[in-house]
Amino acid sequence: MKKIIIINGPNLNLLGKREPNIYGSLSFTEFFNTVKEKYTNVDLEYFQSNIEGELIDKLQACGFNYDGIILNAAAYTHTSVGIGDTVKAIETPVVEVHISNTFGREEFRHQSFISPNAKGVILGFGLQSYELAIQSFLD
Numbered sequence: 001m002k003k004i005i006i007i008n009g010p011n012l013n014l015l016g017k018r019e020p021n022i023y024g025s026l027s028f029t030e031f032f033n034t035v036k037e038k039y040t041n042v043d044l045e046y047f048q049s050n051i052e053g054e055l056i057d058k059l060q061a062c063g064f065n066y067d068g069i070i071l072n073a074a075a076y077t078h079t080s081v082g083i084g085d086t087v088k089a090i091e092t093p094v095v096e097v098h099i100s101n102t103f104g105r106e107e108f109r110h111q112s113f114i115s116p117n118a119k120g121v122i123l124g125f126g127l128q129s130y131e132l133a134i135q136s137f138l139d
């Protein structure tokens with residue numbers, strides 16, 4: 001069974017309450033539970049932190065023994081050289097995910113320190129972006 005983890009960055013614990021016009025009205029826990037039920041053939045975990053160093057620690061801890069990492073580093077995507085370096089340093093392939101189409105938003109969201117070392121990038125499909133990322137590891 002493939003071992004995959006979804007790692008979410010800052011403010012994504014507020015999904016469902018935060019700017020629902022952009023991020024939707026479903027909480028991540030609700031979404032994650034339906035996905036877990038759907039993909040019973042995957043060992044799927046979830047981690048969220050608002051703290052940059054905790055995200056780096058988690059990437060390092062999973063980065064040599066998981067089959068896939070789905071990373072939405074949220075605002076740190078656009079600022080964190082540290083997280084970008086970690087994605088480069090680890091062996092597990094990372095698929096970068098965003099709920100919104102960051103290229104249709106402010107210019108500062110067009111920059112990503114993750115993308116150059118990601119296996120691929122999926123964005124703009126709402127929470128379905130995560131599901132597409134799971135499927136990319138199964139095909």
Ligand code: DQA
Binds near residue numbers: 074
């Ligand atoms: C986001 C896009 C980021 O620009 C933003 O800072 C987020 C969420 C997304 O999933 O659309 O917090 O990563």
